[in-house]
Amino acid sequence: MTDYTELSLADLRDGLKKKDFTSAEVTDAYIARIEGAAALNAFITPTPDIARDKAAESDAKLAKGEGGALEGVPLGIKDLFCTRDTLTTAASHILDGFHPKYESTVTTNLFGDGAVMLGKLNLDEFAMGSSNETSYYGDVVNPWRRTGDNATRIEAGKVVGGLTPGGSSGGSSSAVAARLCAAATATDTGGSIRQPAAFTGTVGLKPTYGRVSRWGIVAFASSLDQAGPITRTVRDSAIMLKSMAGHDPKDSTCIDRPVPDYEAVLGQGVKGLKIGVPKEYRIDGMPEEIEKLWQQGIDWMKDAGAEIVDISLPLTKYALPVYYIVAPAEASSNLARYDGVKYGLRVADDKDNITALYEKTRAAGFGDEVKRRILIGTYVLSAGYYDAYYIRAQKVRKKIFDEFQEAYKQVDLILTPSTPSSAFGLGEKKNADPVEMYLNDIFTVTANLAGLPGISVPAGLDGQGLPLGLQLIGRPFDEETLLRGADALEQSAGFTAKPDEWWV
Amino acid sequence: MSIDKETVRKVAKLARIAEPEERLEPLARELSGILDWIEMLQEVDVEGVEAMASTVEAQLPMREDVLTHDYTGGGKPEDIVANAPKTEDHFFVVPKVVE
Numbered sequence: 001m002t003d004y005t006e007l008s009l010a011d012l013r014d015g016l017k018k019k020d021f022t023s024a025e026v027t028d029a030y031i032a033r034i035e036g037a038a039a040l041n042a043f044i045t046p047t048p049d050i051a052r053d054k055a056a057e058s059d060a061k062l063a064k065g066e067g068g069a070l071e072g073v074p075l076g077i078k079d080l081f082c083t084r085d086t087l088t089t090a091a092s093h094i095l096d097g098f099h100p101k102y103e104s105t106v107t108t109n110l111f112g113d114g115a116v117m118l119g120k121l122n123l124d125e126f127a128m129g130s131s132n133e134t135s136y137y138g139d140v141v142n143p144w145r146r147t148g149d150n151a152t153r154i155e156a157g158k159v160v161g162g163l164t165p166g167g168s169s170g171g172s173s174s175a176v177a178a179r180l181c182a183a184a185t186a187t188d189t190g191g192s193i194r195q196p197a198a199f200t201g202t203v204g205l206k207p208t209y210g211r212v213s214r215w216g217i218v219a220f221a222s223s224l225d226q227a228g229p230i231t232r233t234v235r236d237s238a239i240m241l242k243s244m245a246g247h248d249p250k251d252s253t254c255i256d257r258p259v260p261d262y263e264a265v266l267g268q269g270v271k272g273l274k275i276g277v278p279k280e281y282r283i284d285g286m287p288e289e290i291e292k293l294w295q296q297g298i299d300w301m302k303d304a305g306a307e308i309v310d311i312s313l314p315l316t317k318y319a320l321p322v323y324y325i326v327a328p329a330e331a332s333s334n335l336a337r338y339d340g341v342k343y344g345l346r347v348a349d350d351k352d353n354i355t356a357l358y359e360k361t362r363a364a365g366f367g368d369e370v371k372r373r374i375l376i377g378t379y380v381l382s383a384g385y386y387d388a389y390y391i392r393a394q395k396v397r398k399k400i401f402d403e404f405q406e407a408y409k410q411v412d413l414i415l416t417p418s419t420p421s422s423a424f425g426l427g428e429k430k431n432a433d434p435v436e437m438y439l440n441d442i443f444t445v446t447a448n449l450a451g452l453p454g455i456s457v458p459a460g461l462d463g464q465g466l467p468l469g470l471q472l473i474g475r476p477f478d479e480e481t482l483l484r485g486a487d488a489l490e491q492s493a494g495f496t497a498k499p500d501e502w503w504v
Numbered sequence: 505m506s507i508d509k510e511t512v513r514k515v516a517k518l519a520r521i522a523e524p525e526e527r528l529e530p531l532a533r534e535l536s537g538i539l540d541w542i543e544m545l546q547e548v549d550v551e552g553v554e555a556m557a558s559t560v561e562a563q564l565p566m567r568e569d570v571l572t573h574d575y576t577g578g579g580k581p582e583d584i585v586a587n588a589p590k591t592e593d594h595f596f597v598v599p600k601v602v603e
Binding site: 097098099100101102209210223249252253255315317318321322324325332336339340341342343344345346348352353354355356357358359360362363366371372374375376378379382389391392393394395396397398399401433434435449450451476 | 507511512515516518519520521522523531534535537538539541542544545546548550553554555556557558559560564565567580583586587588589590596598599600601
């Protein structure tokens, strides 16, 4: 019997259309797998009843030869996307009990194309984090483990020695890597799709800012946030993006331009493409394995007929400091709405005035990392510091943007490592300096500041048996060339490794 | 250290987050660590550079000034207050603000 959970999204879609199997069969197989994977803590809210009902509807359509592009395909949804009448938490205590009365545009698009929702996936609180350790609902565990004695294991019902699945989309990356859903939605503000994908041997695509509607996604930093998929293959990402993308009058930054058939570019190869290799991404203290993998990627692209061009992006080192002004500033403003009045948690006693109600609710409702960022954001926006910090950061951001524009006069794509390391242990950086954790996003954050599309493709394993990713960054709204490059990387890497199922 | 305890107290007040006294000192250290790192932006020459708020250059679209009837529109008071911790009729209930 076929194990449906082993099929790619593309194969599932095709098999469902051909009636080789039903959505009910596939959906049940996934529900059983999710139930057996509680140790990973990838889901905040599994929704098996919604999934079964939707699968039955899809099967009725498929039986008549009808249905959308994703008809009957089971997906996981990051719990940052508002889903009508289904608990939506952003992994924060402050959104306790929040059941939106509306549906995000992305999930509306996906469900409109026939996708089945298996549940809401765990994440860092308000997407603020790089390890999924800031979630109110607990750490997510990476299905991958180190080889040898310190490998992740279950002792007395508890996970010991677990690794991070990355963050903030750690539930999405863990669930896709562990075959708990065919694909997942995710969001990326500084690397939150690409870094978790790199840590879990999955493909993570952050589209151009403005390609996908942000409407109905819980906002973190509005000028940087962008939704995209985490999938098992490049083709699956192309399919997901086509469904997720498109103009939305409800998001004024979502651009009105046609959505191409991204799948059509796969297999075209990279012959004749110019691929830039920025020297500033060779950072101090980068493990030799990452350096080697990067060189391997360069050789793969060369062998596939691309021309390699050495480029320079001298402002790279300023990208993270810019990000840690702009993102907290926007977050402090966006998160002002959580006040204990309109939705979610309220903490106050009868004697409290309204200010005390706000202050107590927000103190109890937000976790430490979220508070830290709100305070930084409030500080850099406050009188006397606004010009020195916020305006200066926006000016440096403009220079970083211009630097990329210049680079794309010479090259079609830029190739870099996705992360400066493989997945680290949960708790290993918990008490470290916050800045050390922030450095995880050093290779990914530039694409957010410049609004560019980026993709992480699994490219190999390190000495501990953990996956490593390579990143491609493309021109704005040129996801087609980005996917062509990613497809070529995927073909060359031939990454077929899977985590062994220690959690079952 | 760029941020002291009193600044944290002030910023926490502005952000409407009740931070207990014993958290102010550690927060001052953490926030200073982040801000000291950010200081490197002072090295960059930004003379004559325009501040960039968004990478999207599109003009904000205009629309007719009429009541819309999709999710973003009016006419749904039950939906608006459905998730509120405390309501009365179609109002949010808060502690008395005016004496």
